[in-house]
Amino acid sequence: MVLALILGPMFENALRQSLIISDGSLAIFFRRPISATLLMIAIVLLISNVVPWLRGKKHLLTDSE
DSSP states (O other): OHHHHHHHHHHHHHHHHHHHHTTTOGGGGTSSHHHHHHHHHHHHHHHHHHHHHHHHHHHHHHHHO
């Protein structure tokens, strides 16, 4: 939490600068292979956390009927 509080404002400034440089286009984050790879890894990690939760939720709905 402390790390997020410290790095949050710096992240916001860097994001704002990147969007200004690219005229508001999000494609700037996918142009370089390393940034595209890191974004894809982040997306896969988020999905891998959501899928088990959704599966568990379906089981809860079928069990209560």
